[in-house]
Amino acid sequence: MEKKSFTFDEIKLKLVNYCVYQDRCHAEVEQKMKEFLLIEEAKEEIMLYLLKENYLNEERFTRSYIRGKFYIKHWGRNKIRLNLKQKQISEKLINSCFDEIDETDYEATLRKIYEDYYSKQKGLKEFQKKAKTIKYVLSRGFEYDEILHFIDT
Structure with a gap:
């Protein structure tokens, strides 16, 4: 399928809207720019404009x-x-x-995720339930020390 071609200003507006819809990082905007056939100078100009006007922060x-x-x-x-x-x-x-992230919220969330998952583990020995739950909470991105600290308190 043939790509529709846009003017520089249309592309700039599309990228402004892309940033307004949701906060974006530089990498996402650069990725989005790849959809349009832009020369390096045009990319730089758009990037500078988005930064200067605070669309990209x-x-x-x-x-x-x-x-x-x-x-x-x-x-x-x-x-x-x-x-x-x-x-x-x-x-x-x-x-x-x-x-x-509020520290109290972080601990409360960790506690809730741990307890919810732990309570669903059936037919396992205590240490297996604990190990399986720790592994799950780690997979959610929580730190091992934080998990151990919570278990020990």
């Missing part, structure tokens, strides 16, 4: 990503960190934005 993206993945999807810090790194967000920025 890496810190805002990172903060909203952390909030969403924790408060809606109930992911732990490790899983959030890994996914942000895949989006080429710097370690420094990730660390500075983790204050979006």
Whole structure:
């Protein structure tokens, strides 16, 4: 199928709308730009425009990503960190934005995920239930120390 061609301004508007719809990171915008046949200078110009007009803001993206993945999807810090790194967000920025997660909420979420999963394990010995539950909570991105700390309290 033939690709529809757009003018520079149409492409710029499409990318503005892409950023307005939901916070994006640089990598996502660059990926989206690949849909359009743009020369390097045009890509740079659009990127600068999106940054200057604050449509594209890496810190805002990172903060909203952390909030969403924790408060809606109930992911732990490790899983959030890994996914942000895949989006080429710097370690420094990730660390500075983790204050979006309230420590009390984090512990309560960990506790709830642990207890819900644990209570569903039937017909296993105590240590098997515990091991299986720890493995599950780890897969949700929670830190091993945090899990052990919770179990021991």
